[in-house]
Amino acid sequence: MTTTYGPLAIWAVVLVVGALTFAIRYSFIYLLGRVSGVPPRIERALRYVPAAVLAALVAPAMVDPGATVAATLLDDHLLAGVVGAGVAWLTENMFATLVAGMLTLWAVGVVL
Amino acid sequence: MPTVPDDFLAGIRATLPLLLGLIPFGLVAGVAAVDAGLSPAQAVGLSMVVFAGASQLAAVDLLARDASLAVVVLTAVVINLRMSMYSASIAPYFESLRRRVAALCAFLLTDMSYAIAIAEFTDGDAQSASDDPSETGTTDRRWYYLGAAAFMWFVWQLATVGGVVLGASIPESWGVSFAVPLVFLALLVPELSDRPRTVAALVGGGVAVVGAGWPLNLGLLGGALAGVAAGVVVDGRAPA
Numbered sequence: 001m002t003t004t005y006g007p008l009a010i011w012a013v014v015l016v017v018g019a020l021t022f023a024i025r026y027s028f029i030y031l032l033g034r035v036s037g038v039p040p041r042i043e044r045a046l047r048y049v050p051a052a053v054l055a056a057l058v059a060p061a062m063v064d065p066g067a068t069v070a071a072t073l074l075d076d077h078l079l080a081g082v083v084g085a086g087v088a089w090l091t092e093n094m095f096a097t098l099v100a101g102m103l104t105l106w107a108v109g110v111v112l
Numbered sequence: 113m114p115t116v117p118d119d120f121l122a123g124i125r126a127t128l129p130l131l132l133g134l135i136p137f138g139l140v141a142g143v144a145a146v147d148a149g150l151s152p153a154q155a156v157g158l159s160m161v162v163f164a165g166a167s168q169l170a171a172v173d174l175l176a177r178d179a180s181l182a183v184v185v186l187t188a189v190v191i192n193l194r195m196s197m198y199s200a201s202i203a204p205y206f207e208s209l210r211r212r213v214a215a216l217c218a219f220l221l222t223d224m225s226y227a228i229a230i231a232e233f234t235d236g237d238a239q240s241a242s243d244d245p246s247e248t249g250t251t252d253r254r255w256y257y258l259g260a261a262a263f264m265w266f267v268w269q270l271a272t273v274g275g276v277v278l279g280a281s282i283p284e285s286w287g288v289s290f291a292v293p294l295v296f297l298a299l300l301v302p303e304l305s306d307r308p309r310t311v312a313a314l315v316g317g318g319v320a321v322v323g324a325g326w327p328l329n330l331g332l333l334g335g336a337l338a339g340v341a342a343g344v345v346v347d348g349r350a351p352a
Contacts, residue, residue: 001148001176001177002147002148002149002176003148003149003150003175003176003178004149004178005175005178005181007151007154009181010150010151010154010175011154011157012181013171013175013181013184013185014154014157014158014161014162015161016185017161017162017167017171017184017185017188017189018161018162020185020188020189020192021162021163021164021167021188021189021192021195022218022219024189024192024193024195024196024199025192025195025196025198025199025218025219025221026199026214026215026218026219027196027199027200028196028199028200028203029199029202029203029206029214029215029217029218030214030218031203032203032204032206032207038196038197038200043197043200044344044347045340045343045344046193046194046196046197047197047308047309047343047347048308048309048312048339048340048342048343048344048347049190049191049193049194049336049340050194050299050300050303051300051303051304051309051310051312051313051316051339051343052312052313052315052316052335052336052337052338052339052340052342052343053166053190053191053194053316053336053339054166054296054297054299054300054303054313054316055300055312055313055314055316055317055320055335055339056316056317056319056320056331056332056335056336056339057166057169057170057293057296057320057332058293058296058297058300058317059316059317059318059320059321059335060320060321060324060331060332061290061292061293062293063317063321065321077290077293080290080294081293081294081297084294084297084298085297085301088297088298088300088301088302089301092298092301092302093132093133093298094132094133094136094137094295094298094299095132095133095136097294097295097297097298097301098136098140098291098294098295098298101290101291101294101297102287102288102290102291102294105287105290106286106287109287
């Protein structure tokens with residue numbers, strides 16, 4: 001799929017996301033001395049942002065609910081994801097995870 | 113007196129083991145941007161200005177589906193909210209810097225530069241009785257941080273350019289777009305270090321799967337928020 005947005009919209013996204021991301025990064029570096037730190041309740045919530053966001057990004061690309069349980073589980077993307085997750089857990093290495101996942105996807109594509 | 117270039121170089125050296133993750137991640141960011149229909153200049157511009165891989169990939173993915181621009185921006189911002197934690201954690205070490213330098217340091221703040229810097233800084237805290245938090249006994253923190261962070265920014269741009277060039281020549285049938293969720297997976301797995309985080313991931317992923325067909329592509333955002341809420345709830349119930 002490719003976007004139908006024009007250059008103006010894309011550049012606007014680049015600049016707005018860039019500006020807001022900078023504001024997040026600069027926030028407490030700028031504020032230090034004026035506030036004493038992140039309020040504990042917010043800090044607790046922020047702790048779970050990476051796990052929740054990353055899982056929300058990963059899951060729909062690997063789990064595609066099919067007509068039957070078997071069809072859902074025997075999906076090439078899910079199998080590649082399971083192998084990738086295993087390699088990520090064992091190695092904590094992005095390159096190894098990428099290679100294992102892509103090779104599994106291609107291998108399963110040949111078999112299934 | 114610590115010499116400036118030495119600490120800058122020491123910062124660069126500290127990043128070397130991470131390049132094996134950073135370079136393929138940047139390549140994927142470049143490939144994905146071009147695949148989504150961004151021009152090479154837009155793809156590299158995104159990497160230069162935003163410099164936050166996960167949010168770049170999510171934004172590009174949503175753009176490719178013609179999601180509303182508000183959803184694109186909001187999703188990217190939610191993904192980057194975690195950096196406010198890094199900002200708070202590292203702020204004391206940047207307190208004595210001039211405002212412009214502090215802003216530059218903030219612009220270069222990422223998961224990786226934070227991890228490298230905080231390891232060095234807290235190590236220095238243990239060794240040094242110095243009152244100035246911008247210096248430890250042996251390391252000028254500003255130069256060490258800038259060495260690591262600026263070098264990673266530079267490598268990120270090179271990798272993105274590499275991805276842009278590659279992306280134009282890889283046939284779609286190879287399924288290379290699957291590299292994007294694999295990158296996220298590689299970042300996700302080490303996060304699952306305790307029960308609340310694991311629950312946050314299960315709920316976040318589950319809601320995102322269910323919400324894959326939701327209007328405005330709100331499934332990702334909904335999953336992220338539900339996952340965070342679930343993590344907080346489980347955390348609150350855990351014995352202190």
